[in-house]
Amino acid sequence: MPVAASGPGDREYSPAIISRATTLTRALDRRIHFNEGQYIAVKQLHLRMLAERQELEIKYSGDEGERDYMLANAQERYENELNCLLNPRQVVAYHDLRNNFTAHRIK
Secondary structure, three states, X not given: OXXXXXXXXXXXXXXHHHHHHHHHHHHHHHHHOOOXXXXXXXHHHHHHHHHHHHHHHHHOOOOHHHHHHHHHHHHHHHHXXXXXXXXXXXXXXXXXXXXXXXXXXXX
């Protein structure tokens, strides 16, 4: 597993976002097993996604409906981009992981 604490473009994100993106990427890597290029690309995707979510939370803080709509669109873009980065076996593993996590949270 790659262990680089930072990567290209990390300086444009807050330390909290970098830390969270690293945590998310490592957690996925433990289950999906990225190659080095995928690890870097997925971490960059997480950085962008977390920064966008933070911006949307602030921008639409007064309009819960619009905020939820925009966050759902951001989540859909994230899912699509992630699917493009993964090979078919990894996509299945990711969807299984996501579905199990969602089912666990609903219980």
